[in-house]
Amino acid sequence: MNRRSFLAAGIATGFVGHAAADEPAPRLTRAEIPTPGLIVDLDRFEANLRTMADHCRRAGCGFRPHAKTHKCPEIARRQVASGALGVCVATVPEAEAMVAGGIRGVLLTSPVADRGKAERVAALARTEGQVMAALDSTRGADLLDAAARAISVRLDVLVDLDVGSRRTGITPGPPAVELAQHVTRYRNLRFRGLQGYAGHASHTTGFAERSRVSRESMARAVETKDLLTRAGIEVAILSGGSTGTYNIDPTIAGVTELQVGSYIFMDVEYRRIGGQSGAVYTDFQPSLMVVTTVVSATHADRVTVDAGTKAFATDVPDRPEAVGRPGVTYQRAGDEFGILRVTGDATLPRLGERIEFLVPHCDPTVNLYDRIYAVRGERVEAIWPVAARRETTR
Amino acid sequence: MNRRSFLAAGIATGFVGHAAADEPAPRLTRAEIPTPGLIVDLDRFEANLRTMADHCRRAGCGFRPHAKTHKCPEIARRQVASGALGVCVATVPEAEAMVAGGIRGVLLTSPVADRGKAERVAALARTEGQVMAALDSTRGADLLDAAARAISVRLDVLVDLDVGSRRTGITPGPPAVELAQHVTRYRNLRFRGLQGYAGHASHTTGFAERSRVSRESMARAVETKDLLTRAGIEVAILSGGSTGTYNIDPTIAGVTELQVGSYIFMDVEYRRIGGQSGAVYTDFQPSLMVVTTVVSATHADRVTVDAGTKAFATDVPDRPEAVGRPGVTYQRAGDEFGILRVTGDATLPRLGERIEFLVPHCDPTVNLYDRIYAVRGERVEAIWPVAARRETTR
Numbered sequence: 001m002n003r004r005s006f007l008a009a010g011i012a013t014g015f016v017g018h019a020a021a022d023e024p025a026p027r028l029t030r031a032e033i034p035t036p037g038l039i040v041d042l043d044r045f046e047a048n049l050r051t052m053a054d055h056c057r058r059a060g061c062g063f064r065p066h067a068k069t070h071k072c073p074e075i076a077r078r079q080v081a082s083g084a085l086g087v088c089v090a091t092v093p094e095a096e097a098m099v100a101g102g103i104r105g106v107l108l109t110s111p112v113a114d115r116g117k118a119e120r121v122a123a124l125a126r127t128e129g130q131v132m133a134a135l136d137s138t139r140g141a142d143l144l145d146a147a148a149r150a151i152s153v154r155l156d157v158l159v160d161l162d163v164g165s166r167r168t169g170i171t172p173g174p175p176a177v178e179l180a181q182h183v184t185r186y187r188n189l190r191f192r193g194l195q196g197y198a199g200h201a202s203h204t205t206g207f208a209e210r211s212r213v214s215r216e217s218m219a220r221a222v223e224t225k226d227l228l229t230r231a232g233i234e235v236a237i238l239s240g241g242s243t244g245t246y247n248i249d250p251t252i253a254g255v256t257e258l259q260v261g262s263y264i265f266m267d268v269e270y271r272r273i274g275g276q277s278g279a280v281y282t283d284f285q286p287s288l289m290v291v292t293t294v295v296s297a298t299h300a301d302r303v304t305v306d307a308g309t310k311a312f313a314t315d316v317p318d319r320p321e322a323v324g325r326p327g328v329t330y331q332r333a334g335d336e337f338g339i340l341r342v343t344g345d346a347t348l349p350r351l352g353e354r355i356e357f358l359v360p361h362c363d364p365t366v367n368l369y370d371r372i373y374a375v376r377g378e379r380v381e382a383i384w385p386v387a388a389r390r391e392t393t394r
Numbered sequence: 395m396n397r398r399s400f401l402a403a404g405i406a407t408g409f410v411g412h413a414a415a416d417e418p419a420p421r422l423t424r425a426e427i428p429t430p431g432l433i434v435d436l437d438r439f440e441a442n443l444r445t446m447a448d449h450c451r452r453a454g455c456g457f458r459p460h461a462k463t464h465k466c467p468e469i470a471r472r473q474v475a476s477g478a479l480g481v482c483v484a485t486v487p488e489a490e491a492m493v494a495g496g497i498r499g500v501l502l503t504s505p506v507a508d509r510g511k512a513e514r515v516a517a518l519a520r521t522e523g524q525v526m527a528a529l530d531s532t533r534g535a536d537l538l539d540a541a542a543r544a545i546s547v548r549l550d551v552l553v554d555l556d557v558g559s560r561r562t563g564i565t566p567g568p569p570a571v572e573l574a575q576h577v578t579r580y581r582n583l584r585f586r587g588l589q590g591y592a593g594h595a596s597h598t599t600g601f602a603e604r605s606r607v608s609r610e611s612m613a614r615a616v617e618t619k620d621l622l623t624r625a626g627i628e629v630a631i632l633s634g635g636s637t638g639t640y641n642i643d644p645t646i647a648g649v650t651e652l653q654v655g656s657y658i659f660m661d662v663e664y665r666r667i668g669g670q671s672g673a674v675y676t677d678f679q680p681s682l683m684v685v686t687t688v689v690s691a692t693h694a695d696r697v698t699v700d701a702g703t704k705a706f707a708t709d710v711p712d713r714p715e716a717v718g719r720p721g722v723t724y725q726r727a728g729d730e731f732g733i734l735r736v737t738g739d740a741t742l743p744r745l746g747e748r749i750e751f752l753v754p755h756c757d758p759t760v761n762l763y764d765r766i767y768a769v770r771g772e773r774v775e776a777i778w779p780v781a782a783r784r785e786t787t788r
Contacts, residue, residue, distance in 0.1 A: 035508070296562040337561050391763065
């Protein structure tokens with residue numbers, strides 16, 4: 001049995017995604033991963049897990065990492081093992097995949113506004129402590145309460161605040177207090193606290209300015225928390241923050257947990273927001289890469305790799321960065337191709353050569369892949385299914 | 395059993411994707427499709443199939459539609475039933491999925507440059523007439539020949555020409571002739587002809603200019619074909635063209651078949667290239683839509699739908715267009731959300747309302763979904779798996 005057929009047999013027998021420490025690792029080397037392929041460097045990934053966990057422990061702040069970044073129960077399990085309270089999810093299928101993967105403490109951060117989704121959320125609440133849902137309207141509360149009542153469960157909910165993104169969430173202050181008071185009157189909902197996600201703060205360039213924007217945003221959430229507490233409503237949770245503000249938000253009194261997502265992988269976009277010292281954000285190490293092959297080399301000024309807009313998400317202006325190949329630039333050229341050119345003294349890669357790239361934006365790039373190859377040096381230690389990429393787990 | 399659990403049972407028992415005329419249809423209405431969901435309007439889709447097939451028959455030109463657009467064997471089968479010669483594919487996993495789905499005449503239009511991929515292509519050639527592969531280098535020919543020889547098959551190949559895209563393909567004229575002559579000397583390859591894909595022509599705005607660019611590009615392919623014929627090498631196939639040039643390329647003597655892709659779905663980008671008469675390209679009907687739900691409505695000037703950059707591909711500047719809602723504009727707001735605003739007299743959609751959108755670019759948008767809901771009016775007739783979205787079928 002050669003290496004590829006061994007791997008294929010592993011996939012067929014369900015080996016993929018169940019590579020625990022005691023199981024045999026796939027006999028595949030980094031150089032044999034089919035391209036375009038998504039790779040996580042385990043040494044860097046594990047260092048990122050530790051950095052965040054250590055930081056939150058020292059800061060006395062909880063963290064419930066956002067699984068929208070990876071959609072992968074294998075990764076969620078490692079985050080929980082590092083000390084996380086559970087995971088956040090952005091969609092109901094993500095919640096279902098995480099629960100199916102054995103994760104507890106799943107917070108759905110997006111509001112639902114239809115009966116079908118509300119029923120699916122309620123179904124996940126059959127086990128106590130398994131799921132919480134954010135809501136920002138009485139209609140959302142009505143739907144969740146009805147779905148929970150129909151199957152006799154009680155669903156934990158947070159009120160989602162608009163702290164400046166103007167995307168979801170109710171206005172902080174009196175409108176939010178009124179909604180929270182309303183929520184406490186439903187028999188099958190249990191009000192647990194508030195969510196304030198300052199998406200506009202997370203990617204603000206420069207630490208000082210990012211700190212100012214995040215403090216200003218979260219102050220509105222803290223004020224709402226205080227109003228509720230004075231009204232006699234316990235706010236057990238105030239969830240907010242991001243990888244960009246992980247060292248800002250825990251210093252804001254009242255914030256109880258962080259929704260950090262990208263810290264495990266990093267990406268070109270996040271690296272350029274800058275850190276506390278320096279123009280590159282180096283608190284976390286770039287661990288996520290796409291490996292490609294040069295498949296065409298018929299011109300003197302360029303070669304073509306097998307990775308285009310179906311291999312790298314295109315939602316941000318940043319381009320993929322060739323790892324260890326300074327002077328090599330990438331330009332997308334359709335769904336399946338990218339064109340590499342060189343500047344300065346750099347030499348063009350050769351036909352058949354494999355080139356790895358940091359990705360422009362991690363979350364939507366992972367969403368393009370079925371599996372993540374977890375590598376340590378030249379060895380592939382495991383293949384993790386991006387299970388929640390599927391629209392439903394049922 | 396309610397409608398959703400009936401559907402779930404269907405999925406579990408393999409019903410999904412095998413909805414033939416004689417099988418029961420899923421008891422799901424258009425209004426019950428989970429959002430964001432990908433919808434194809436069957437009446438329009440079938441009209442597009444007929445329009446292309448009728449046109450090619452009248453023009454005396456073959457067509458081998460590009461399955462990179464849909465990655466869906468169910469759709470490929472319908473294209474073949476309409477008269478197509480087979481399908482084109484852009485990746486080896488697509489080729490494997492199409493062959494597994496019973497499609498013959500699969501043309502891999504991208505060059506391969508590593509041994510693993512070459513072996514997978516050769517494996518598909520075990521059945522005569524099942525697969526052809528384009529190549530643009532002697533290295534590619536070496537790899538394919540070695541892989542074919544190892545399992546004692548003969549692989550049909552085309553030489554890929556760079557007719558102006560500068561992305562893949564060898565230079566037409568003498569370099570291409572030399573490569574084709576070289577290919578004829580391999581024992582396990584069979585030279586079948588040429589491929590010339592003028593990607594830069596397909597989206598040229600305005601029929602006259604598009605016609606000029608495509609004729610200029612394809613002339614270089616026809617010239618190469620003539621040189622080979624004069625050298626005593628039979629060129630059975632000259633494959634080129636696109637949905638944008640389907641009524642241009644068949645009139646170019648020497649072109650034998652078209653690689654049309656988007657015609658089945660259409661998208662916002664293609665509609666604005668203009669037709670033979672008029673600024674909107676209306677030869678084919680927009681059949682592909684994403685259905686969304688308004689999940690947040692906490693501001694007077696906007697509402698938020700549950701479809702962002704993981705629901706609509708972002709590789710082109712065009713935005714999703716709300717169907718039947720003039721004056722409603724979409725702006726993406728992160729991975730899972732889009733913000734709707736209104737202009738003029740239009741009114742904002744309400745919380746919980748479902749809004750369907752035409753997609754900016756069909757191919758990479760389909761790639762974001764696991765399944766396509768095939769609808770006729772309010773009825774969901776079938777659910778088609780986007781099978782080749784997986785990285786491998788093994």
